[in-house]
Amino acid sequence: AQKITQTQPGMFVQEKEAVTLDCTYDTSDQSYGLFWYKQPSSGEMIFLIYQGSYDEQNATEGRYSLNFQKARKSANLVISASQLGDSAMYFCAMTDQAGTALIFGKGTTLSVSS
Amino acid sequence: IAGITQAPTSQILAAGRRMTLRCTQDMRHNAMYWYRQDLGLGLRLIHYSNTAGTTGKGEVPDGYSVSRANTDDFPLTLASAVPSQTSVYFCASGESGDTGELFFGEGSRLTVL
Numbered sequence: 001a002q003k004i005t006q007t008q009p010g011m012f013v014q015e016k017e018a019v020t021l022d023c024t025y026d027t028s029d030q031s032y033g034l035f036w037y038k039q040p041s042s043g044e045m046i047f048l049i050y051q052g053s054y055d056e057q058n059a060t061e062g063r064y065s066l067n068f069q070k071a072r073k074s075a076n077l078v079i080s081a082s083q084l085g086d087s088a089m090y091f092c093a094m095t096d097q098a099g100t101a102l103i104f105g106k107g108t109t110l111s112v113s114s
Numbered sequence: 115i116a117g118i119t120q121a122p123t124s125q126i127l128a129a130g131r132r133m134t135l136r137c138t139q140d141m142r143h144n145a146m147y148w149y150r151q152d153l154g155l156g157l158r159l160i161h162y163s164n165t166a167g168t169t170g171k172g173e174v175p176d177g178y179s180v181s182r183a184n185t186d187d188f189p190l191t192l193a194s195a196v197p198s199q200t201s202v203y204f205c206a207s208g209e210s211g212d213t214g215e216l217f218f219g220e221g222s223r224l225t226v227l
Binding site for chain 1: 147154172202
């Protein structure tokens with residue numbers, strides 16, 4: 001069965017620094033999707049970035065990039081030039097075996113200080 | 115632009131009471147989902163529906179039921195609430211398949227006493 005592991009309960013970074021949030025996954029499927037969502041303290045879930053298992057290039061969206069290492073089954077989120085507004089909970093997710101829903105990790109809380 | 119609307123946003127409920135959380139989307143997505151979010155556990159799938167008229171069980175379906183009479187609405191019912199169902203509930207929608215992001219409602223915070 002699919003599983004997402006986020007080993008960092010909390011991360012601390014200073015403004016303008018880059019930060020990497022770790023995500024490893026377990027699947028026997030060849031075709032799957034990997035996602036990152038942001039949840040600020042207000043509670044809404046915000047989609048950040050997507051990587052397909054067959055995509056050869058790492059996905060990028062502005063300051064967000066996904067460091068996809070298929071052989072290692074990792075999909076780390078890299079945030080460049082952190083901002084105070086990046087302080088939030090971040091969830092890694094992947095499509096389930098049937099491709100019908102997303103399975104989420106337990107999340108990493110990122111705190112950005114000035 | 116509404117997207118996904120959940121109601122109520124917050125509710126305190128006595129144990130044993132019946133409760134329905136409402137979810138409506140205006141994006142004409144085929145698939146809809148209910149997740150619960152608990153501290154330290156992330157989001158866990160309760161039930162899902164790939165298309166109107168069909169539903170399926172997720173990781174934690176016990177104590178919950180859903181229906182999907184049409185494309186837009188996907189209510190979640192707790193037939194007899196228990197304190198362990200205290201949680202934040204998120205409804206989401208998307209296109210089926212592994213390339214689609216999910217769009218989330220703002221959540222419903224439920225407290226069962």
